[in-house]
Amino acid sequence: MSPKVSLSDILATNNKLFLNKQVVKPNYTLLGLEDILHRDEEIRIYFEYLKDIFNGVSPSNIFVYGKPGLGKTILTQRIFDEIKREAENRSIDLLVININCDEIRTEHAILQKIIQELPTPKNEPKKTLGNSKDKHNNYFRELVDKYPGIIVIVLDELDKAVAPEMINRIIRAQSKASGQFPAVIGITNDLGLKDKFPPHLKSVLCENSLIIKPYNAEQLADIIRARVKIAFRPNVVPDVVIQLCAAYAAHEYGDVRRSIDLLRVSGETAEVKNHSEIQEQDVREARSKLEIDKIVEVVKTLPIQSKISLLACIYVFDSTWDNTTVNIYEIYKQIAYEVGIDVLTQRRVTDLLSELDQLGIVEGINIFQGRYGRKKVITKIVSKKLALETLYTDFSLKQLENLPSNRFFVR
DNA sequence: CCTCCACCGGAACGTGAGGAGT
DNA sequence: ACTCCTCACGTTCCGGTGGAGG
Numbered sequence: 001m002s003p004k005v006s007l008s009d010i011l012a013t014n015n016k017l018f019l020n021k022q023v024v025k026p027n028y029t030l031l032g033l034e035d036i037l038h039r040d041e042e043i044r045i046y047f048e049y050l051k052d053i054f055n056g057v058s059p060s061n062i063f064v065y066g067k068p069g070l071g072k073t074i075l076t077q078r079i080f081d082e083i084k085r086e087a088e089n090r091s092i093d094l095l096v097i098n099i100n101c102d103e104i105r106t107e108h109a110i111l112q113k114i115i116q117e118l119p120t121p122k123n124e125p126k127k128t129l130g131n132s133k134d135k136h137n138n139y140f141r142e143l144v145d146k147y148p149g150i151i152v153i154v155l156d157e158l159d160k161a162v163a164p165e166m167i168n169r170i171i172r173a174q175s176k177a178s179g180q181f182p183a184v185i186g187i188t189n190d191l192g193l194k195d196k197f198p199p200h201l202k203s204v205l206c207e208n209s210l211i212i213k214p215y216n217a218e219q220l221a222d223i224i225r226a227r228v229k230i231a232f233r234p235n236v237v238p239d240v241v242i243q244l245c246a247a248y249a250a251h252e253y254g255d256v257r258r259s260i261d262l263l264r265v266s267g268e269t270a271e272v273k274n275h276s277e278i279q280e281q282d283v284r285e286a287r288s289k290l291e292i293d294k295i296v297e298v299v300k301t302l303p304i305q306s307k308i309s310l311l312a313c314i315y316v317f318d319s320t321w322d323n324t325t326v327n328i329y330e331i332y333k334q335i336a337y338e339v340g341i342d343v344l345t346q347r348r349v350t351d352l353l354s355e356l357d358q359l360g361i362v363e364g365i366n367i368f369q370g371r372y373g374r375k376k377v378i379t380k381i382v383s384k385k386l387a388l389e390t391l392y393t394d395f396s397l398k399q400l401e402n403l404p405s406n407r408f409f410v411r
Numbered sequence: 412c413c414t415c416c417a418c419c420g421g422a423a424c425g426t427g428a429g430g431a432g433t
Numbered sequence: 434a435c436t437c438c439t440c441a442c443g444t445t446c447c448g449g450t451g452g453a454g455g
Contacts, residue, residue, distance in 0.1 A: 108439065305442095326418080348443055350419070366419075370453030373417030414455080425444075433436080 023231040024264040033078045038219040046079050049208045058150050058180040061205045064187045066212025069255030072187050093149020102157040111136045118143040144173040151182035158186040214254030220246035241278045295383045299390040308335050309352045315405045323378040334408045339396050
């Protein structure tokens with residue numbers, strides 16, 4: 001008896017559609033500036049801001065803002081590739097330090113990373129420093145002081161690090177060797193971040209800002225089309241499919257990453273179904289699959305206290321009680337007690353609820369009732385059913401799955 | 412126009428885990 | 434093993450909030 005599924009069958013259908021799948025994987029990066037489409041204006045402004053480098057002067061600080069998936073990071077990287085190449089041609093000393101604040105969050109770690117990248121005079125070995133912040137700060141200033149060229153520090157995902165003071169110190173560390181101050185390029189998707197800086201810093205850091213505009217559906221279609229040419233075999237992706245992917249992504253803030261993901265998963269869906277080309281239906285299925293994956297992933301990785309808070313939200317949502325924080329906290333306490341987890345204060349739980357809001361799992365609004373005070377109401381839970389199923393996969397919460405939730409709702 | 416509701420959310424502080432140097 | 438430090442997570446305290454009702 002031969003097995004119903006054989007590896008050779010799978011391999012035979014493999015890669016009928018894809019030519020080079022790498023190009024539509026999430027971690028694929030474009031090679032050069034010329035591959036970046038529909039960003040001419042942004043590139044022009046960027047170069048304009050940075051041209052001082054070629055006069056031997058530090059550029060002004062730049063604040064780059066744009067929603068996720070618009071290519072802020074890749075644009076910046078490619079811009080600096082070009083700038084570094086040109087600086088080398090003209091024998092200008094330029095040091096660009098890239099830091100992703102999502103990976104390196106703390107002030108201390110960022111400073112350590114910068115020190116690690118800064119060259120020592122005459123390549124002396126780096127000093128070993130204790131764990132003290134002051135020592136790192138002093139050493140940082142010392143290294144900058146002796147560096148004879150221009151220093152540019154790119155802080156990507158700046159909103160993930162809380163470090164106004166550190167930035168302040170960086171841009172005030174003048175080098176005696178060159179007379180220049182280091183420049184900071186801050187990249188973020190949080191436009192409100194500017195306002196979190198103290199005024200003196202705001203005016204210095206945000207001297208120049210560069211707003212990366214979302215792509216419209218037409219531009220997205222161009223970008224997708226360019227990828228399709230390399231990633232897929234000819235005549236596999238009809239133009240309606242490209243338009244559809246573009247339209248969906250344009251709807252979500254013109255996010256390129258999403259549109260490429262959608263294209264890849266559509267291709268995979270079509271492949272599984274043994275289609276000879278991608279159909280519109282495949283795109284729709286891919287879209288819901290991506291959506292599900294996203295929710296499950298987010299909910300799964302929540303800390304247990306957040307999970308309990310979310311669970312309380314869902315229970316209250318399905319009950320006759322109002323969806324106010326106070327009620328949710330009431331249910332939260334009972335669940336936490338029942339599953340044997342520390343019961344937090346209401347203050348802390350409201351923070352957890354705001355975090356869920358920021359993650360896009362729940363939506364809440366403040367309601368002002370005049371003399372009857374103020375309250376916050378959860379108005380929406382995204383994919384409630386799916387979220388609930390995912391919550392029950394947690395070991396600590398499994399026991400609640402088959403119990404009626406209404407037993408909590410007694411006054 | 413003023414008061415005052417009742418919770419929100421900012422700020423400051425406390426604590427223990429954990430990393431790095433000695 | 435011990436010291437020093439950072440940082441995430443929590444708590445306590447309290448000023449802020451918009452508008453219904455006087």
